[in-house]
Amino acid sequence: MINPFENALRQLWGAAKIGNVDGSLVERLSRADKEITVTIPVVMDDGSTRLFEGYRVQHCASRGPYKGGIRFHPDADINEVRALALWMTIKTAVADIPMGGGKGGVVVDPSTLSSGEIERLSRGFVRALWRDLGPDVDVPAPDVNTTPEIMAYMVDEYEKLTGDRSGACFTGKPVETGGSAGRGAATGLGGFYVFAALREKANLPESATVAVQGMGNVGGNAARIFHENGHKVVAMSDSRGGIYADDGLDPVAVEKYKEESRSLRGFPGAREISNNELLELSVDVLVPAALENQLTADNADRVKAKLVLELANGPTTPEADDILHTKGVKVIPDVLANAGGVVVSTFEWQQNRAGEKWSEEEVFDKLRAVLVPQAEAVWHDALAKNMTMRSAAFLLALGRLANEPKIGA
Numbered sequence: 545m546i547n548p549f550e551n552a553l554r555q556l557w558g559a560a561k562i563g564n565v566d567g568s569l570v571e572r573l574s575r576a577d578k579e580i581t582v583t584i585p586v587v588m589d590d591g592s593t594r595l596f597e598g599y600r601v602q603h604c605a606s607r608g609p610y611k612g613g614i615r616f617h618p619d620a621d622i623n624e625v626r627a628l629a630l631w632m633t634i635k636t637a638v639a640d641i642p643m644g645g646g647k648g649g650v651v652v653d654p655s656t657l658s659s660g661e662i663e664r665l666s667r668g669f670v671r672a673l674w675r676d677l678g679p680d681v682d683v684p685a686p687d688v689n690t691t692p693e694i695m696a697y698m699v700d701e702y703e704k705l706t707g708d709r710s711g712a713c714f715t716g717k718p719v720e721t722g723g724s725a726g727r728g729a730a731t732g733l734g735g736f737y738v739f740a741a742l743r744e745k746a747n748l749p750e751s752a753t754v755a756v757q758g759m760g761n762v763g764g765n766a767a768r769i770f771h772e773n774g775h776k777v778v779a780m781s782d783s784r785g786g787i788y789a790d791d792g793l794d795p796v797a798v799e800k801y802k803e804e805s806r807s808l809r810g811f812p813g814a815r816e817i818s819n820n821e822l823l824e825l826s827v828d829v830l831v832p833a834a835l836e837n838q839l840t841a842d843n844a845d846r847v848k849a850k851l852v853l854e855l856a857n858g859p860t861t862p863e864a865d866d867i868l869h870t871k872g873v874k875v876i877p878d879v880l881a882n883a884g885g886v887v888v889s890t891f892e893w894q895q896n897r898a899g900e901k902w903s904e905e906e907v908f909d910k911l912r913a914v915l916v917p918q919a920e921a922v923w924h925d926a927l928a929k930n931m932t933m934r935s936a937a938f939l940l941a942l943g944r945l946a947n948e949p950k951i952g953a
């Protein structure tokens with residue numbers, strides 16, 4: 545089995561070697577500040593009590609509070625959460641926002657729980673961890689299978705326990721309960737801003753063909769935004785498989801169809817494809833927006849896309865990275881491509897603390913202003929030193945982290 549934390553460390557050490565980065569900084573970032581494993585007892589609908597395992601990894605707070613989502617997934621494990629936390633430290637530094645890196649997870653298949661059980665599990669996560677959370681300490685957000693509603697349960701539980709009324713301890717909340725306008729679309733939109741800033745440099749056409757793996761918060765929004773901006777989304781998928789249409793799909797119609805029929809199967813005018821086939825389609829842009837380890841040594845050679853926009857965290861293993869780099873496939877790395885989520889989460893935190901509400905237009909303008917210069921810097925550095933954009937992004941982040949007097953102190 546591929547260990548995402550080993551991959552994250554290889555990315556860190558690989559970039560550090562290229563950039564001749566001080567070894568003590570890299571040693572420090574190879575370990576989290578704190579790792580917490582908790583047991584969460586949940587009373588189930590039938591009256592029994594089930595015990596769930598949860599994690600919070602607080603990787604680095606030298607640039608601001610720990611920041612990162614909470615994932616509910618049957619395959620969540622400590623190494624996955626460690627990797628995701630390290631990537632958050634790099635990502636917040638690439639975006640140059642005043643946050644550190646952290647991540648959480650609960651080992652659970654939420655599709656097997658009722659809505660009441662999900663609420664009790666969410667509240668239980670906070671009861672187990674609240675002493676280690678807080679607007680100045682650690683600020684979680686949604687990730688795979690966690691939603692704005694789940695954030696609302698969590699913030700409510702946190703406020704009951706602490707009396708905090710700022711709402712700033714969790715981001716990604718519903719807009720009615722202190723969430724930011726634009727947070728829902730932020731990760732997909734941020735990815736699109738990064739893509740749009742680099743499209744011409746990458747020699748891609750004004751109307752590119754796009755395949756999107758995963759159609760949750762991130763993939764669903766990304767597909768819609770690419771389509772709305774004149775690109776042709778030819779393939780979309782969920783965990784059970786995907787669909788392909790030469791003439792392009794309307795992502796909103798696909799979402800609606802899936803909602804009604806609980807499956808993509810039979811979508812008019814499209815043929816069924818597997819997730820593996822989707823990754824190997826001959827398209828301009830491949831957007832992995834589901835889970836990690838999708839592009840590996842086994843399939844990277846067959847990737848025909850010209851550019852990979854990593855909206856999922858860790859979709860490409862280091863072996864696949866090398867293969868794609870040799871083949872000339874550009875990879876816009878997760879720590880840049882999907883930073884839009886944490887940037888708008890930071891805007892949400894800032895609004896909560898200042899008692900402000902920004903319009904969606906203002907949020908999107910600020911998001912673009914944060915991401916585009918970083919995308920250009922990463923592109924420039926990668927080209928100048930003939931390295932991958934991932935190494936360039938890590939080096940940009942390591943440069944910023946090295947300037948933090950608090951690191952390692």
Ligand code: NAD
Binds near residue numbers: 687731819857
């Ligand atoms: P989500 O739970 O909303 O959606 C996940 C999607 O992936 C679903 O459509 C699911 O069916 C699909 N999926 C699951 N397993 C799959 C598989 N094996 N093959 C194909 N599709 C599969 O989650 P999300 O919030 O959209 O997160 C997706 C990715 O983006 C994750 O890697 C997450 O860490 C990353 N990410 C999310 C955010 C955010 O703001 N939510 C921010 C940055 C990065």
